[in-house]
Amino acid sequence: MNFKKFVFMFCSLCSFLLAPVGGLYADGHCEFADEVIKFGGIAPLSPPGSTGAGVIIDWAYQQAADDINADCGIEIAGVNHRLEVITGDSEGISERGQALAERWIFEDGVHGVVGGYHSAVALALMKLTQENRIPTLFAGPWNDNITANGIIEFEGRSPRIEDGVDYIFRTSPANSMVAAVAAEWIIERGLDDVIIMTENTDYGIPAAADERALLEAAGIKVEQYNFELGTEDFVPILNRVLTRPEPPDVIHVLVTGETGFNLNQQMAELGIAPSEETICYAESFAGDSEQFWAAVPDGNYCAFTRVGATPALFGEIATELNAKYTETWGGVAPSFALEPYDSVRLLAHAIDVADTFTDPDAIVAALETADVELAQGRYYFNYGSHNPDLPEGAPAFMWHQWPDPIVTVVQYFEEGQSALDAAVIYPPLYQTHGTSYIAPGTSP
Numbered sequence: 001m002n003f004k005k006f007v008f009m010f011c012s013l014c015s016f017l018l019a020p021v022g023g024l025y026a027d028g029h030c031e032f033a034d035e036v037i038k039f040g041g042i043a044p045l046s047p048p049g050s051t052g053a054g055v056i057i058d059w060a061y062q063q064a065a066d067d068i069n070a071d072c073g074i075e076i077a078g079v080n081h082r083l084e085v086i087t088g089d090s091e092g093i094s095e096r097g098q099a100l101a102e103r104w105i106f107e108d109g110v111h112g113v114v115g116g117y118h119s120a121v122a123l124a125l126m127k128l129t130q131e132n133r134i135p136t137l138f139a140g141p142w143n144d145n146i147t148a149n150g151i152i153e154f155e156g157r158s159p160r161i162e163d164g165v166d167y168i169f170r171t172s173p174a175n176s177m178v179a180a181v182a183a184e185w186i187i188e189r190g191l192d193d194v195i196i197m198t199e200n201t202d203y204g205i206p207a208a209a210d211e212r213a214l215l216e217a218a219g220i221k222v223e224q225y226n227f228e229l230g231t232e233d234f235v236p237i238l239n240r241v242l243t244r245p246e247p248p249d250v251i252h253v254l255v256t257g258e259t260g261f262n263l264n265q266q267m268a269e270l271g272i273a274p275s276e277e278t279i280c281y282a283e284s285f286a287g288d289s290e291q292f293w294a295a296v297p298d299g300n301y302c303a304f305t306r307v308g309a310t311p312a313l314f315g316e317i318a319t320e321l322n323a324k325y326t327e328t329w330g331g332v333a334p335s336f337a338l339e340p341y342d343s344v345r346l347l348a349h350a351i352d353v354a355d356t357f358t359d360p361d362a363i364v365a366a367l368e369t370a371d372v373e374l375a376q377g378r379y380y381f382n383y384g385s386h387n388p389d390l391p392e393g394a395p396a397f398m399w400h401q402w403p404d405p406i407v408t409v410v411q412y413f414e415e416g417q418s419a420l421d422a423a424v425i426y427p428p429l430y431q432t433h434g435t436s437y438i439a440p441g442t443s444p
Helices: 051-070 094-108 119-131 150-155 175-188 204-217 235-242 257-269 289-295 316-329 335-354 360-368
Strands: 037-043 074-076 079-081 083-089 112-115 136-138 168-170 193-199 221-227 250-254 279-282 303-307 372-374 377-379 407-411 423-426
Touching: 037 051, 037 094, 037 119, 037 335, 051 083, 051 112, 051 257, 051 316, 051 335, 074 335, 083 094, 083 335, 094 119, 112 335, 119 136, 119 168, 136 335, 175 204, 175 250, 175 303, 175 407, 175 423, 193 204, 193 257, 204 221, 204 250, 235 257, 250 257, 257 279, 257 289, 303 335, 316 335, 335 360, 335 372
Parallel strands: 037 083, 037 112, 112 136, 136 168, 193 221, 193 250, 250 279, 279 303
Antiparallel strands: 074 079, 303 407, 372 377, 407 423
């Protein structure tokens, strides 16, 4: 059975979970079995994780579950089952990810794991979900190894795809996919002196390495600084930037959440970037315009990477979800609202098609052959056990990797501007204002 028509129900509390029930659903039109289908949902709800993103991720999980349950849940063998997403606080820490997996698997008895945000959490958590045959659909973490050989990273063992069934999938882009867009924009701008400021995590270090390799191969000078999440005072490092003989052409911040916002604001206060000499290239979380402007009031003319469909490309599902997001949070739904929403719906779709929630191998087979349109676009997976031979030269991360995430470079050009009105400046295919960069003090 495919998804029926959505009947949306608004959830006013972002962390609300429906209590397990049998019998009639709240509006009286659905009969549910007593057994509930459960997903574990990853969200960084406490420091040093990106708490602003975490509450939105949780909201997206619950919205997706509400939408599915309003349509009588997931039908298995002619019986409707209610879906529950049990959100766990990862804090952005790998050890917390492992603890969440243990709780979900051994106490809660989840049938799948969805979402995510920090790569370190995903890499730590997926070892347990793989070993315990829990279908896992990451939406948010970018580390290449998540869909390549992440277990090698931690255990020194053979790739999980060498034999048996691989239970790990991803719908967010790999670092290499994002780095390519960022590097191409910098190269095409003709910039030759770049500073990368990155977080010292399994997201930040590989992301910086991927981008740096591409830039240096093009003959561009790259200087790099690493920070711990939770750092508050960046002035000592920024003073080193101020004393350089020449200002850098661009500073790319690869630091997530509140820590990255803090760094951006201190750069602006010191007159480093954005400025006439130096482009401010903020982390993708800057796409949450309400939180960005609250934390970085001097960040006008900062560019940032946006992952996911832009509002101009929203289809029916994204438009309806965005309307609910705007009503609840204001602004435009960022990728970390659309991605986790889709992860719940896509895994639920696979269970629906497999007609089982107790046979993980059948669910994996349904995911591998999925072809379904959701908020971010059309989901499918080119490579997996259904098509195991990656072409020569294809990156290993393309296994169980959605190949079509949209990655763009976007720039604010008015103080307090909504991300809805910011300019898409790269790649040219998606440009909205006819330019690849807007100089401070000007308008497109």
